[in-house]
Amino acid sequence: MPFDGHRPDDLSTPIRLANALQRLNDWAKGIVLAVQEYFTLAWKAIRFVFARPFYGSDLVQQMDAIGVQSLGIVLLTGFFTGMVLALQSSVQLKTFGATIYIGRLVSASMIRELGPVLAGLMVAGRVGSGIAAQLGSMKVTEQIDALNTLGTDPIKKLVTPRVLAALIMLPVLTIINDLVGIIGGNVIASAYVGLPTSLYWRTVWEQIAAGGFTFRYIPNDFIQGIAKPFVFGGIIAVTACHYGLKTTGGTEGVGQATTRTVVTASILILIIDYFMTQVMLALFSE
């Protein structure tokens, strides 16, 4: 390499400043590039849904892995969250003599917030890490290159089925989560507070109805409760595939990809949940 006139140990202040700016520039560019890659991947994954060949068996397999196999943890989190919600609200509501409203509180929290977010976080942990680890291992053992070499677009073969499966299955999981949570609330309401089951379910419905309806029959709470997991599903799958396919550096890289996926997906879910809530509240507040 030719000597370029600057030795690193005698840098003058302007050069140091320029170097610092350069680093800042590189860092910002890196972020912009990553965001661009992320959205390109998401866009391609969705576009390939409509392109031949369609890997149907991969889709079914992923729906099983992402949806059916996540049922256990979703049932558990839903049930216990519903129970704890009922327990906490019963204490608060008792001071106002308003324990009949336990059902309203549980259903509002579960359907609008906790159902989607908790299902999202649990699936991000369970499925997101799995996808990132699998694609990451495939990347470092050159299986991704092998797919490319054999004339298959890895995005079409690997990313599209996963994204599609997550988009379909997360709302389904969330509905189950909501339902089990409300049932959990029911158990506590009748066991600890002595609230009749029929009254509990009537207040649950009152709360849903109070949110208003779209097209006369679709409760707004349901729209909110389904739109969120749909978006979260996309976030989880795209984030996992993004980090998985970018994996470098052997098994250590696979570990990093997994960690990053879970952290990034979880944070994105919480942030986007806030903004979606704000949009939904504005839409449905009339």
Added chain:
Amino acid sequence: MTTDDAPGRPGTEQRREGDRARVSTRTEVRQAIRSELASDAPSDLEHRARREDAGMRPVIELDHVSLAFDEPVLDEVSFVANEGETVVVVGESGTGKSTILKLILRLLVPDKGRVLVDGDDITGLSFEEALKVRQKMGMVFQGAALFDSMTVFENIAYPLREHTDLNEDEIEARVREKLEFVDLEPDKVMQQMPAELSGGMRKRVGIARGMANNPELMLYDEPTSGLDPLTTGTITRLIMKLQRELGVTSIVVSHDIRSAFRMATRVALLYDHHIVFFGTPEEMTGSDNEYIRDFLGGS
């Protein structure tokens, strides 16, 4: 590229210090390679000679290819592989050997220069067009890169399912044929998962998958690395059998100079991002360039 302008190895002083013990053995190894060349089975030499005057249609052509990521990887690399020829690219680790294969597969695009496959420049192709060009090639990866969620059968059938209209019976017949070609018993291994196979078997399945589509060009990335000497011999013979019986053009990337010499019609030596030697194995052993001699002895 000629042999004579090859630069001496940098840092030779320090390296020599540590390698003192090996220096004496180098000459012996060089001798061993020479004698191995001489004692090669006549069929091998014959085959090599036949290859040399085989058709001169270039299948792969690298034309002043340069590539850099953060640092230069390849600088003005040019070589040609003619039809039916086996070009072995040798060099130390980390000199960009595997990058050459990725360029031919168009998994990477050069910064400068052109890569021609069958006379067509592939550098400007779109992603989809590149997928088509890749169907002419069979690639054998260093770690075999078998899909570990699929059985051996599914692995070999994969390119057939993707790109041909063969029905299930025809696919099975083809898979059996390829497994037999690589000396594996189809009934034994077909339903096994890649994780259950030994390293040598995985590599053979990798070769079977690479050749499933009957490609005109085979690419091998370190086909013998990480294998015991016996398996190395088996794989080397397999690669030679493939060129001999099917007339496939092959590009092999390797640092295993012994097996390289057995398979190669021509050897390309990569050093410091350049090709410093390109010629027949005989020319290479006959060279008195210091680096080439070091490389031959040291490996």
